[in-house]
Amino acid sequence: VRFAPSPTGYLHVGGARTALFNWLFARHTGGTLVLRIEDTDRERSTESHTRVILDGLGWLGITCDEGPFFQGAYGARHQADAERLLEEGKAYRCFCTREELEAQRARAEAAGQTFRYDGRCGRLTADEVAARTAAGESSTIRFRVPDEELAWEDAVHGRISFQGRDLDDFVILRSDDTAIYNLAVVSDDIAMDISHVIRGDDHISNTPKQIALYRGLGRPLPVFAHVPMILGTDGKKLSKRHGATAVGDYQDQGILPQAMRNFLALLGWSPGEDREIMPEDEMIRLFTLESIQTKAAVFDSAKLEWMNGQYLSALPADELLEPVRRRLAQLGVSDGGRDLRPIIDAVKGRSRTILQVAERVAVRLDPSRSALDDKGEALMKKMGPAFHANLGFVIEGLAAISPDQWLAEPILDALKALAEVRGLKLGDVMQPVRVALTGSTVSEPVNELLAVVGRERSLARLREVASPRSEPGAA
RNA sequence: GGCGCUAUCGUCUAGGGGACUAGGACGGGGCCCUCUCAAGGCCCAAACACGGGUUCGAAUCCCGUUAGCGCUACCA
Numbered sequence: 012v013r014f015a016p017s018p019t020g021y022l023h024v025g026g027a028r029t030a031l032f033n034w035l036f037a038r039h040t041g042g043t044l045v046l047r048i049e050d051t052d053r054e055r056s057t058e059s060h061t062r063v064i065l066d067g068l069g070w071l072g073i074t075c076d077e078g079p080f081f082q083g084a085y086g087a088r089h090q091a092d093a094e095r096l097l098e099e100g101k102a103y104r105c106f107c108t109r110e111e112l113e114a115q116r117a118r119a120e121a122a123g124q125t126f127r128y129d130g131r132c133g134r135l136t137a138d139e140v141a142a143r144t145a146a147g148e149s150s151t152i153r154f155r156v157p158d159e160e161l162a163w164e165d166a167v168h169g170r171i172s173f174q175g176r177d178l179d180d181f182v183i184l185r186s187d188d189t190a191i192y193n194l195a196v197v198s199d200d201i202a203m204d205i206s207h208v209i210r211g212d213d214h215i216s217n218t219p220k221q222i223a224l225y226r227g228l229g230r231p232l233p234v235f236a237h238v239p240m241i242l243g244t245d246g247k248k249l250s251k252r253h254g255a256t257a258v259g260d261y262q263d264q265g266i267l268p269q270a271m272r273n274f275l276a277l278l279g280w281s282p283g284e285d286r287e288i289m290p291e292d293e294m295i296r297l298f299t300l301e302s303i304q305t306k307a308a309v310f311d312s313a314k315l316e317w318m319n320g321q322y323l324s325a326l327p328a329d330e331l332l333e334p335v336r337r338r339l340a341q342l343g344v345s346d347g348g349r350d351l352r353p354i355i356d357a358v359k360g361r362s363r364t365i366l367q368v369a370e371r372v373a374v375r376l377d378p379s380r381s382a383l384d385d386k387g388e389a390l391m392k393k394m395g396p397a398f399h400a401n402l403g404f405v406i407e408g409l410a411a412i413s414p415d416q417w418l419a420e421p422i423l424d425a426l427k428a429l430a431e432v433r434g435l436k437l438g439d440v441m442q443p444v445r446v447a448l449t450g451s452t453v454s455e456p457v458n459e460l461l462a463v464v465g466r467e468r469s470l471a472r473l474r475e476v477a478s479p480r481s482e483p484g485a486a
Numbered sequence: 487g488g489c490g491c492u493a494u495c496g497u498c499u500a501g502g503g504g505a506c507u508a509g510g511a512c513g514g515g516g517c518c519c520u521c522u523c524a525a526g527g528c529c530c531a532a533a534c535a536c537g538g539g540u541u542c543g544a545a546u547c548c549c550g551u552u553a554g555c556g557c558u559a560c561c562a
Contacts, residue, residue: 017562052561109560116559125487125558151560168491177489178558185560192562215491216557237491244497246554274498277511281499285510304499307555311497314512324525361524371523 089190265365
């Protein structure tokens with residue numbers, strides 16, 4: 012099998028999923044996965060795009076057995092195949108210029124008709140062709156689509172059939188002698204001995220053309236498997252509008268490659284038995300083309316993040332150390348030479364992305380980073396100034412007591428009473444307390460917390476909140 | 487327009503003629519737990535696009551309608 016992206020953009024999640032299916036299939040069957048970069052569109056292809064694609068695949072753990080090969084290197088073979096078709100009368104030289112074709116198209120459209128290439132150059136005599144060529148007229152090579160059924164047994168859709176008469180004779184070789192997509196693909200797939208072509212649904216309409224080409228070239232057909240497309244949340248083709256569409260974006264957002272791979276695998280494929288979170292070998296073992304969905308799938312990042320959280324909490328802190336440190340550096344937070352692993356362990360289970368883990372670690376390291384979130388804000392309002400007064404009192408007391416008495420019984424009781432007076436849950440009370448305490452997490456080891464409480468800055472904030480102690484409360 | 491593909495909860499899906507009162511997961515809602523936020527546990531709401539067939543019986547098979555998507559380039 013092969014994965015054949017064109018380096019005209021970043022590695023799209025749709026492309027990544029196609030690559031993944033190819034990889035899964037190759038590993039499941041013991042086959043070979045070759046990577047082929049389709050760079051025949053010279054105007055849009057760039058080296059940096061190729062780099063990004065390679066990096067993306069590597070990140071996802073999709074290992075190719077052969078390649079990368081660059082389609083641009085096979086121009087000679089593409090030409091030879093086109094020539095052969097030409098010699099055998101299965102293709103013909105077309106002297107129509109882009110302008111002429113464009114004009115015909117416009118005319119047809121204006122008349123409300125469907126434009127179809129009329130095959131006029133296909134009726135030129137050998138002499139005419141020779142004369143026009145000798146005169147220096149440039150030409151393309153067009154494939155003469157036979158009027159016959161072009162059908163195949165798709166591995167995911169079942170039988171799909173087209174009629175040759177519904178297809179225009181299409182260009183296979185440009186006037187500059189480079190191959191057009193359909194020819195290049197077929198020529199390369201034949202040369203590379205590809206037995207299974209696994210690609211996006213959007214290629215279904217190309218398949219009859221390619222089948223005609225295989226026949227013209229006298230070669231047996233590979234198995235075609237057309238996998239469903241991935242759509243945005245509005246059911247439209249995934250684009251920048253939908254936010255992140257490149258796998259690199261998710262990498263940047265702190266998604267784990269294992270999670271991304273697992274999630275992508277489940278977009279359009281299901282192993283049945285309600286299996287969702289699966290290790291790599293399990294996915295490989297269960298994967299078959301027949302169990303691929305025929306319907307397009309919507310990319311739901313909420314589920315991706317949930318799944319990422321699952322992987323995150325299962326991961327030893329050791330493996331999170333490096334990415335978290337990198338992120339910390341980006342945030343400008345110093346780890347002060349501390350061992351971050353215990354802190355990571357404490358927060359990873361409640362985070363969904365590495366970025367979130369890093370943020371939580373950052374707050375531990377530098378409590379002044381914490382900010383009032385929406386919920387805290389709302390609660391502060393709800394509870395009013397009198398509450399703040401009592402809260403401030405409690406917190407002042409907190410700051411004064413010795414480290415290992417933090418949240419000792421009396422304090423906790425006071426908070427509970429406070430909550431009761433205001434008709435709130437203890438948890439709600441803890442929210443502003445946390446905010447006042449500069450965002451520290453109470454479930455941290457006691458010492459750590461106290462270090463926070465003891466900070467002058469923190470105390471200053473507490474007093475601010477606590478100013479009028481007018482209303483006597485439970486505190 | 488032509489040709490083709492597709493159609494189960496908001497989303498990912500299970501389902502392959504009786505096991506369907508349509509199952510699971512995300513998301514949503516509620517409750518519990520609780521030293522914040524999370525996480526976790528329990529519960530709830532939520533779907534077979536529509537219309538015809540075939541059949542004793544249809545989410546499952548067939549046809550049509552509708553809708554969505556794809557292709558219709560000297561792009562890939």
